[in-house]
Every structure is written in structure tokens, then in C-alpha cells.
Amino acid sequence: MPTIDALSHRLEHYLNNDQIARVRRAYFYAEQAHDGQRRKSGEPYVTHPLAVANVLAGMHMDHQSLMAAMLHDVIEDTEIDYGGIESQFGTTVADIVDGVSKLTHLEFETKAEAQAENFQKMVLAMAEDIRVILVKLADRLHNMRTLGAMRPDKQRRIARETLDIYSPIAARLGMRDLQVELEDLAFQSYYPMRAKRIRRAVVHARGQRKDIIEQVRETMQARLNQEGLSGEVSGREKHLYSIYRKMKVQRKAFADIMDVFAFRVVTDSVDDCYRILGAVHNLYKPVPGGFKDYIAIPKANGYQSLHTVLFGARGMTIEVQIRTRDMDAVASQGIAEHSHYKVKGSTETALGSYNRARKWVQGLLEMQQNAGDSMEFIENVKKDLFPDEVYIFTPKGRILELPRGATPVDFAYAVHTDIGNSCVSCRINRRLAPLSEPLQSGQTVEIITTPRAQPNMAWLNFVVTGKARSSIRHFLKSQQRNESIELGRRLLTQFLGNYSATLDDVDQEALQQLLHEADFASLDDLLEDIGMGNRMAYVVARRLRPESSEDEALDTEGPGRPLAIRGTEGMVMQYARCCHPIPGDAIIGHISSGRGLVVHRTECRNIGYLRDNPEKTIYLEWSDPENNDEEFVVGLLLEVESQRGIIANLATEAANMGANLLKIDSGERDGQLCSVQMELTVFNRVHLARVIRKLRNLSTVNHIHRQ
Numbered sequence: 001m002p003t004i005d006a007l008s009h010r011l012e013h014y015l016n017n018d019q020i021a022r023v024r025r026a027y028f029y030a031e032q033a034h035d036g037q038r039r040k041s042g043e044p045y046v047t048h049p050l051a052v053a054n055v056l057a058g059m060h061m062d063h064q065s066l067m068a069a070m071l072h073d074v075i076e077d078t079e080i081d082y083g084g085i086e087s088q089f090g091t092t093v094a095d096i097v098d099g100v101s102k103l104t105h106l107e108f109e110t111k112a113e114a115q116a117e118n119f120q121k122m123v124l125a126m127a128e129d130i131r132v133i134l135v136k137l138a139d140r141l142h143n144m145r146t147l148g149a150m151r152p153d154k155q156r157r158i159a160r161e162t163l164d165i166y167s168p169i170a171a172r173l174g175m176r177d178l179q180v181e182l183e184d185l186a187f188q189s190y191y192p193m194r195a196k197r198i199r200r201a202v203v204h205a206r207g208q209r210k211d212i213i214e215q216v217r218e219t220m221q222a223r224l225n226q227e228g229l230s231g232e233v234s235g236r237e238k239h240l241y242s243i244y245r246k247m248k249v250q251r252k253a254f255a256d257i258m259d260v261f262a263f264r265v266v267t268d269s270v271d272d273c274y275r276i277l278g279a280v281h282n283l284y285k286p287v288p289g290g291f292k293d294y295i296a297i298p299k300a301n302g303y304q305s306l307h308t309v310l311f312g313a314r315g316m317t318i319e320v321q322i323r324t325r326d327m328d329a330v331a332s333q334g335i336a337e338h339s340h341y342k343v344k345g346s347t348e349t350a351l352g353s354y355n356r357a358r359k360w361v362q363g364l365l366e367m368q369q370n371a372g373d374s375m376e377f378i379e380n381v382k383k384d385l386f387p388d389e390v391y392i393f394t395p396k397g398r399i400l401e402l403p404r405g406a407t408p409v410d411f412a413y414a415v416h417t418d419i420g421n422s423c424v425s426c427r428i429n430r431r432l433a434p435l436s437e438p439l440q441s442g443q444t445v446e447i448i449t450t451p452r453a454q455p456n457m458a459w460l461n462f463v464v465t466g467k468a469r470s471s472i473r474h475f476l477k478s479q480q481r482n483e484s485i486e487l488g489r490r491l492l493t494q495f496l497g498n499y500s501a502t503l504d505d506v507d508q509e510a511l512q513q514l515l516h517e518a519d520f521a522s523l524d525d526l527l528e529d530i531g532m533g534n535r536m537a538y539v540v541a542r543r544l545r546p547e548s549s550e551d552e553a554l555d556t557e558g559p560g561r562p563l564a565i566r567g568t569e570g571m572v573m574q575y576a577r578c579c580h581p582i583p584g585d586a587i588i589g590h591i592s593s594g595r596g597l598v599v600h601r602t603e604c605r606n607i608g609y610l611r612d613n614p615e616k617t618i619y620l621e622w623s624d625p626e627n628n629d630e631e632f633v634v635g636l637l638l639e640v641e642s643q644r645g646i647i648a649n650l651a652t653e654a655a656n657m658g659a660n661l662l663k664i665d666s667g668e669r670d671g672q673l674c675s676v677q678m679e680l681t682v683f684n685r686v687h688l689a690r691v692i693r694k695l696r697n698l699s700t701v702n703h704i705h706r707q
Helices: 004-011 017-033 047-058 063-071 082-089 091-100 111-128 131-145 152-172 176-190 192-226 240-249 254-258 270-283 325-337 348-370 374-385 408-415 417-421 457-461 466-499 508-518 523-531 537-544 605-610 646-656 685-696
Strands: 232-235 260-267 306-311 317-324 389-393 399-403 423-428 431-433 445-449 563-565 573-575 587-592 596-601 617-622 632-641 660-670 673-682 701-706
Touching: 004 017, 004 047, 017 047, 017 063, 017 082, 047 063, 047 131, 063 082, 063 091, 063 131, 082 091, 091 131, 131 152, 131 176, 152 176, 176 192, 176 240, 176 325, 192 232, 192 240, 192 260, 192 270, 240 254, 260 270, 260 325, 270 306, 270 317, 317 325, 348 466, 399 408, 408 417, 408 423, 408 445, 408 466, 417 423, 417 466, 457 466, 466 523, 466 537, 466 563, 466 596, 508 523, 508 537, 523 537, 587 605, 632 646, 632 685, 646 660, 646 673, 646 685, 673 685, 685 701
Parallel strands: 260 317, 563 617, 573 596
Antiparallel strands: 232 260, 306 317, 389 399, 423 431, 423 445, 587 596, 587 617, 632 673, 632 701, 660 673
């Protein structure tokens, strides 16, 4: 069992005596706070924070991180609060502890919601101090190492959470050693039988391959020595979860994956990396398309290395990674290798890893601010935690990393949120391309913007990055709120007009009383509720009418003057699919709860029972039906003579008249006649009349009826 004295001895290698004394003081404070508490395994609880501190000591983390590791469960599991830790150990340590602590005192509907809320709080703390996530990962690693003491159902839940969130975070921060151990431990807990079988197969295969691996290693080392290049060659083991994931995703047999022999060469300088690459290519033939240069273009987590695939002796395939010692340290420890909090200066490689991690956390913070709730946030984050990256160039040569399948819209939001919100089209390698086209590595993308543009709801069907998805949803929610407020204002003004009053005439005391009863903070909240159809403008107008207008209103209540609409009101005004109203039609509005105003034609049968109910309907008119540049859907039912090519003729004639054909179906046949349903878009009734007249000119068309 680890002891504080053994940890102190380890810390002597990189911390001074004063810092070690502070770490020891934090340990004794935690020991006293957790006195009498035991883990599921029966050990004193303080062994857990001590083990977490040992994990961080292995990464050479600073003394404040180690103190926070000792105290990370004190706020959650004891009577001591944030103020107690702050007074004893300072604000920095208290903030890290607070960021790592779980939200156990809040009530949630589901465990998934609790986990999402937890992670959301952790992201906010990470934005203040990146060390929060390092302590949290070390905490999760020790919990996974001791998971056997838990109930089987709890083991599976924690293992699933580790695979979904924590190991991808470790990968995103470049901490491969920690990621590999988390994945293997979680794999063994979640799929114990599969892990057992793969481990047995690996042990068996290792015995057969041992001589071949050593022979190839010696051959490569001899070639480097012969060329006068300094480099240490070592065989690289594949871990269990990596083998399982490749078998599952690539649909390969175990033998196919284990037939690839992996080696790593660690050298002193970047120049040596490229010289060694030439030497190994001279020794074994490279596989076309198997070379990747992550030194010139690092991965999103700061990982740098040269990767090449070679044809070795006996027809086997060899994977070789070539990197410097600094790159190897960053590949293993990732952001933890950055010396920002350490005594010695930072290497350039570690600094790059740290800056990328900071940029990623800032991106998470922006997503968190745009997300509607914690579950939406965690859904967006999960998409960003599993990137199979493509590397895209801006016109000025800057490189952006995006997940595979990303589109120009994802690229636009990666450059800047304002660019994404105002993009209208794009050029990929100087050619115009659709915004939904998946991007490939090496392409240069130019985004074309205009100030009047705005995000389209249809973009949500093809964007893949969490930032793009959350930014689009945030904009649409803001747009819907603004449109709801404007519609609510117009509806309330319309009904107040029945009392010869306006919003400016209402009694402010009555308005404040209504806002208080409805639990609204402002008039805009009330107007939004009216615009969304959740509250009747008719009822609110009666409540807010001036007292002097009560008598005269008896004769004026009723439909009143119709409300004029343009047809472009946006998200809170919808057009009924049952009757497809278009400019020029006599129309009526049905106020639907949660949907806003649904526009019907006056003669629509579905609105008949509500037509005389002022609480549910409002009479409408088109503000300018003749001058309209918006397209509206309309349905036509045709009776035609059954002939070859009739569908094509109908579609051609409709298109010639400027109508956009959306759908066309032929119905049941009755002798020589059949029915055809057409769904097309027109600008107004005049345009529709011209289209119908053109279709009637066809000799095969007997009858046309608008649906």
C-alpha cells in the first residue's frame, strides 16, 4: 500500500522541500477529514487520494495539482466546504478541488442527466484551470484500477462512462499512456469475456512472433548504426481495446490485425527523423499511401510523429513511427508534459500541445454557452471527442483539423462563429461546391459570406462538429424568440385595437401584476408566450384593457380588422399542409400551442369548428399578394387520360411556367383515365392560375382540382 513517505521520496526528484511539505500537509488534512470512512474494498478512504496523487507524480505535476488530488473528495464526502479549503491551502487549490468535485447534492431525473450536468460543471472549471481535468483523469484511473470491489451493474456503468467520455478526453489531450490504461480497464469490465479471449489470443501470438519482432528490430537498428544515425528502435505492443475496436470497425479477423508488426524509433532531432525515414525506406519497400507526416501537420491534440507502412521480409507488413524524444514524451503524457506549472522551461512541442488543449477547452466553453441544456451539450461534446481528422487549408494557408465527414459549414464555424452564421456558399479547390459536400484532407476551402445571410435549419442534417451544431441551434432559438416576440406584439396589439387601445395605453400596474402571476421577468417573455400560442392574445387583451374602454368595447369585440402578413414571418408562422394557403387566398390563423400561428385557407374544413372562436383564431390578410418573391407549396389533383409519357409532359409544362415540382404521383386507374397528384411551389394565386391554364391546354388533361 502506498504511503505519504514513499510519495515524498518520489517528489524529491523535481519539487523543493517547501512544496513537498505543502503536499504532505494536504495529505494529513485529507486523512483527518476522511477519518472513519472506508472504500468498498475495506481500505481507509485516504488511500484513494494518495493513489491519485501518485498517478500525477508519475506525470511530474506541480505541487498544487498534487495538493488538489489529496483534497479532491473532501468537499463532496465530508463536512468541509470550499471556504475551508481556500483558507487552508489558497484559492488556486480550492478552485481545482471544486472543479473536480461531483454534483451529488442536486436532484436529477436520470443518471445520464446527472453525468451530463457533472461534465458541464467540469468544463467551466477546466476553462479556468486546465489542471482540473488532469486531476479528474487521475481520479478516474485509480477508480478503474479498483473497480472490482463494485457491484457488477455499477462496474458496467462506470466502464461505459469511461469509454464514452474520459478515455476520449485523455486522447484529445494527447495523454496516450493514460488513455490506453483507461480503455483496457474499461474494456475488461464492460466486456469481460471478449477481453479474456483477446488477451489469451495475444499471449499465444506473442510467443510465435517474438523471434520475428526481435529480428526486424535488430535489422533496423543495424541499418541506423550503419548510416550513422542515432535512434532507438523498439517493438510496439497493441493494447486489447485497440485490437477489439479494429476488429469491430474494420471487420477484420484477429490474425489480420496481429499480422501487422509495429515499431517505434526515437531520435534526437527533427532532421534525424526525416533521415531515419529515408533509411528505413531504403531497407524495406514503402506501401503506397501508407506515409503520414504528423510533424509538419500535428494532430489536433499536439501529437507529432512520422508514420510509414513497409513491406517487410516474409511478406509481412511493418508499421514504423519515427519521432524525437520530446515528441515521444508528449505522445505519452500529452498536455501533462507541458511545463507551464513546472520548474523547468517548456519544450516547443509540449507548448504546442498545451495551446491546442486550451483552444479545445475554449471551444467547449463556447458550446456550453450555446447549448440549451446539459444533455444537448454532452451530445455535442461526444461528437467532438471521436474525431478521425481531416486537415483542411484556408485560402491563406492556415490548417484546420476537422472530424471526418465534416462539411464546408463545419469549416466555416471552425474559422469563426460569425463566418458560419453568414456563409451562403463555398469554393473547394477554387470550384463552387455545395455546403453539404464532405471535405477531404488537403483541400483548400474558401467560404463566401454575405451580411444578410443566416443559418439554415437544414444544415443540422449534415453538420458533424459540435461547435457548428450548437451554434446553429443557438441562432435558431434566438431567431425563434425574436420572431415570437414580434408576432406576440402584433397579436396583442390587434386585440387591444378592439378596445381602441395600444400597448402604450395599458395600465402598468395591471401589466406588472400579470407578469408576476405568470412568473415572467419582462414584457418580452409575455409576448413570446403569446407568439408561441401558449397564451391567448384575446384573453391578455381583455385583462389589460383600459378601464375607460370597457363599455365601448361591447360593440367592437369580434374579428376586428384582419392582421396583415407578408408570408415571410419565419419560424413562428407556419402554413397548414391540409389546404396549402398561398398569397391571394382568403386566410385565417389558428393559434396553436407551442407552434405559433398556423395559417389556413378560410374555406378549409379543418378550421371550420374554430372559425368563430376568437380565443383560437384570428382573421388574416396578405399585405401584398401580387409582389411576392417567396415560394409556397400547393397541391393539385388532375384527372388525365392514361398515355405513355404523361407524367413527363406534366412535369415539363409546370417547370416551363416557373413552378418548382416537389412531388408527383399517379393514382388508381379507371379504364383509360387515371388520377395524378402534383405538389409544386408557386408565388401567388395569379402564378397558380397561369400554371393551371398551361396544364389544361394539354389534350390528355380532363380536369384539374386544387387540393
